[in-house]
Amino acid sequence: MNPDELFRRYQELQQYVGWTEEDGQRVQALAPLFDPHLHALIDDFYVEIQRHPAALQVITGGQPQIERLKGTLRAWLRELLHGPYDRDYVARRWRVGWRHVDIGLDQVYTNVALSRLRQGLLKVHEQSCQGDAREALAARASLNMLLDLDLAIIEDAYQTEYLARQQRSERLATIGQVAAGVAHELRNPLNVVKTSVYYLLNARQPTAAKTAEHLQRIEKHVVLADNVITTLSNFAKMPLPNLQPFSLETCLRAAVEDNPGPGNVQVDFVMPPTLPPALADPDQIAIVFSNLIRNARDAMPNGGQLTLQATAMDSAVLVHVKDTGVGIAPELLHRIMEPLYSTKARGLGLGLAMARAILEKNKGAMSVHSEVGKGSVFTVRLLAAHTKSEE
Amino acid sequence: MAATASSILVVDDDPDICRNIADILTDLGYHVDTATGGRAALELIRRRAYEVALLDLKMPDMDGLTLYREIKSVQAATVAIVVSAYASDAVTDAALAAGVWHVLPKPVDLSRLLGLVSVVVGQPLVLIVDDDAELCKNLWDLLRERGYRVCLAHSEQQATERLQARSFDVAVIDMRLPDGDGSAVFQLVRQYSPEARTVLITGFGIELNPLLERVKAEGADAICYKPFDVPRLLELLQQLTRSGGGTPTSTGSGSPSAQEPA
Numbered sequence: 001m002n003p004d005e006l007f008r009r010y011q012e013l014q015q016y017v018g019w020t021e022e023d024g025q026r027v028q029a030l031a032p033l034f035d036p037h038l039h040a041l042i043d044d045f046y047v048e049i050q051r052h053p054a055a056l057q058v059i060t061g062g063q064p065q066i067e068r069l070k071g072t073l074r075a076w077l078r079e080l081l082h083g084p085y086d087r088d089y090v091a092r093r094w095r096v097g098w099r100h101v102d103i104g105l106d107q108v109y110t111n112v113a114l115s116r117l118r119q120g121l122l123k124v125h126e127q128s129c130q131g132d133a134r135e136a137l138a139a140r141a142s143l144n145m146l147l148d149l150d151l152a153i154i155e156d157a158y159q160t161e162y163l164a165r166q167q168r169s170e171r172l173a174t175i176g177q178v179a180a181g182v183a184h185e186l187r188n189p190l191n192v193v194k195t196s197v198y199y200l201l202n203a204r205q206p207t208a209a210k211t212a213e214h215l216q217r218i219e220k221h222v223v224l225a226d227n228v229i230t231t232l233s234n235f236a237k238m239p240l241p242n243l244q245p246f247s248l249e250t251c252l253r254a255a256v257e258d259n260p261g262p263g264n265v266q267v268d269f270v271m272p273p274t275l276p277p278a279l280a281d282p283d284q285i286a287i288v289f290s291n292l293i294r295n296a297r298d299a300m301p302n303g304g305q306l307t308l309q310a311t312a313m314d315s316a317v318l319v320h321v322k323d324t325g326v327g328i329a330p331e332l333l334h335r336i337m338e339p340l341y342s343t344k345a346r347g348l349g350l351g352l353a354m355a356r357a358i359l360e361k362n363k364g365a366m367s368v369h370s371e372v373g374k375g376s377v378f379t380v381r382l383l384a385a386h387t388k389s390e391e
Numbered sequence: 392m393a394a395t396a397s398s399i400l401v402v403d404d405d406p407d408i409c410r411n412i413a414d415i416l417t418d419l420g421y422h423v424d425t426a427t428g429g430r431a432a433l434e435l436i437r438r439r440a441y442e443v444a445l446l447d448l449k450m451p452d453m454d455g456l457t458l459y460r461e462i463k464s465v466q467a468a469t470v471a472i473v474v475s476a477y478a479s480d481a482v483t484d485a486a487l488a489a490g491v492w493h494v495l496p497k498p499v500d501l502s503r504l505l506g507l508v509s510v511v512v513g514q515p516l517v518l519i520v521d522d523d524a525e526l527c528k529n530l531w532d533l534l535r536e537r538g539y540r541v542c543l544a545h546s547e548q549q550a551t552e553r554l555q556a557r558s559f560d561v562a563v564i565d566m567r568l569p570d571g572d573g574s575a576v577f578q579l580v581r582q583y584s585p586e587a588r589t590v591l592i593t594g595f596g597i598e599l600n601p602l603l604e605r606v607k608a609e610g611a612d613a614i615c616y617k618p619f620d621v622p623r624l625l626e627l628l629q630q631l632t633r634s635g636g637g638t639p640t641s642t643g644s645g646s647p648s649a650q651e652p653a
Contacts, residue, residue: 191499345450
């Protein structure tokens with residue numbers, strides 16, 4: 001945040017607590033009273049810190065660093081008591097919070113440390129204050145307000161910086177995940193290309209048929225590698241859906257045809273003749289069904305039954321994609337829709353994440369129910385297009 | 392090419408990569424079988440003694456390391472080379488700890504891979520016949536590290552099966568087996584691997600003396616008394632494989648000559 005923005009924020013907080021010019025003058029009037037006691041307050045502060053390992057561990061420079069920090073604390077207290085409470089004052093407070101994130105000092109230590117300093121200041125005030133009791137109370141209130149404002153700005157800085165750093169590291173982790181997934185998916189086709197090229201260059205007795213076979217294989221795997229990149233970029237920029245009424249049965253049957261299996265899976269359609277058309281982008285929903293059908297087939301390597309069942313419910317249509325496969329362990333259920341998560345040997349782990357993203361944009365939803373050893377049911381919910389009879 | 396081609400098992404869940412590696416190795420004169428999953432690979436392993444297994448790590452039905460452990464329990468002499476797109480340090484360490492010889496990243500460097508294969512087929516093949524599974528494990532690790540291929544048999548019955556399947560450069564035979572006194576195994580070695588050098592192991596020097604004397608007279612090369620001196624055994628094996636019948640034979644025709652990489 002730039003210093004002007006910070007200062008505006010500080011002024012907003014001043015208004016919130018009811019801080020006025022007068023409060024500033026009261027604190028500044030106390031300053032000469034406190035100045036001779038600052039040394040003792042600072043010493044007490046660092047004696048206490050040395051009793052707390054979690055606070056002390058951020059001080060890695062030993063006694064010389066403690067001496068430097070004492071100087072910093074002295075400057076901070078002098079600024080607090082003398083003002084002016086301007087733009088630079090706020091910027092310096094902000095840097096304290098920022099610095100605490102940097103050195104890894106938990107914000108709770110700032111809170112309790114400030115509480116300790118506050119007690120020390122109030123005690124000095126109580127012992128050496130002479131004069132009007134009402135005026136003394138008002139001065140104490142002003143000092144408290146000022147300390148609270150300091151704490152608020154330091155905490156704000158701490159949180160802002162902490163969050164920013166967390167987001168940066170999460171972003172890096174995601175990039176790492178994407179890179180690892182893409183690396184694996186690209187290395188496999190590259191491995192085929194590389195070995196075919198090796199064969200073509202080095203084989204002693206290559207027949208014409210073998211040569212043609214390897215050239216075709218190279219082409220096939222270049223296409224596969226390209227598909228990996230296409231899938232990833234499609235996921236990154238999904239086009240806006242073109243919502244229109246369409247037949248679920250036609251869409252499902254096409255998806256089954258596009259994703260043929262080894263033949264040991266029996267496919268059943270359970271479609272009521274009264275099923276209303278769905279309202280969504282049929283091309284995008286086809287991707288959802290294709291992903292679910294492929295997953296169902298992959299879950300049944302030894303064969304089984306794939307049931308595609310549609311039902312109408314209020315203004316929605318539900319499609320259940322049910323398999324009798326291996327099932328999903330309960331602890332993995334919440335992860336399977338995460339992008340780049342996969343339980344398969346091959347694949348980027350984008351299928352279900354993509355299905356969910358598509359459904360969100362198409363005003364639909366998806367849920368899953370699964371039992372290990374029995375199978376899984378993925379339920380897709382889509383809007384029903386209004387049929388004539390309803391209008 | 393030698394009379395019987397060295398055989399190599401290629402396991403990868405991508406059938407195209409299986410075909411490619413098979414084409415390359417077949418062209419070089421090796422016998423190659425391929426499997427696209429762990430279960431299929433184990434079927435093959437039970438039917439043939441492979442010199443080398445090239446294994447993928449991530450496969451739908453079984454991961455490559457589990458597969459290798461199974462292979463090792465059936466055919467300890469099969470040398471495994473893992474080729475993986477996931478060749479991180481942790482994966483590599485786990486594979487090497489399981490007894491895998493080398494881990495190569497995908498896309499694979501073929502001249503390195505072929506070099507390694509040709510080194511393996513030249514490594515002396517040692518048969519250890521001992522019913523002490525722990526001792527066998529230790530000897531496997533020790534000998535493997537020094538570039539021997541080690542086949543294990545825990546009984547006379549198993550030793551017979553091993554000897555029928557392939558010929559060995561050296562046989563190390565415990566004279567006391569659950570189903571025999573070791574001299575029968577010695578005779579089997581004479582019969583099936585007449586070129587093989589033999590080392591007898593015994594923990595009972597005195598009472599088995601007459602038997603030892605007899606086997607020694609029949610041509611056993613050396614006797615080791617338990618608990619035996621490991622460096623001496625290693626030295627002995629080195630001598631036996633350097634001279635005479637146990638000289639490792641090169642596969643000749645195709646294999647590019649390569650030095651054992653560091």
